[in-house]
Amino acid sequence: EVKLVESGGGLVQPGGSLRLSCATSGFTFTDYYMSWVRQPPGKALEWLGFIRNKANGYTTEYSASVKGRFTISRDNSQSILYLQMNTLRAEDSATYYCARERGNYDYAMDYWGQGTSVTVSS
């Protein structure tokens, strides 16, 4: 059974940092692209970025809204995905989801975690 479990959310002050984790199981982690998507309360989904699979060199892509502030990485030995978030702003407050690209390079995300909530406030 495929599982994705996020952790690391919480309350952080503006300008602060936070690292989110996404523990995965039930599939060969290195075979898949992995994404982060966020959703502010009551608003739509926003794709933040992804990290490619082993075959594509684990390279990354980011949305303009987080490029330079957020970094996606992966620990392939433990099948964990990370999102390092720096210089946080109030508008970064959201539920953060990790998701797996389904493996056909069509960029559909077939499994999602339950989400972890981040609040940026003083």
Added chain:
Amino acid sequence: ENVLTQSPAIMSASPGEKVTMTCRASSSVSSSYLHWYQQKSGASPKLWIYSTSNLASGVPARFSGSGSGTSYSLTISSVEAEDAATYYCQQYSGYPWTFGGGTKLEIK
């Protein structure tokens, strides 16, 4: 950035009714890269339809998807109470991937 506009933002339907929601892109999207997700209140999104018209695992056959270029749609042939949710389209035509603003389906 390829902006996706979903309409209507909110819709209400009675059980048994046929409903259609649309997703329009500001630039053309290959049909292989247009997907739909269902999100129920308080839950994570679920992949619902991939590559325009392919139902994800477990999705009832009353759902269908169609479209090409800049216009796509999701249709439910006979709405049921369990279909109440927000539906998001998502595309890839270069970076960034983008989502639409969602269509919230309410059941009367």
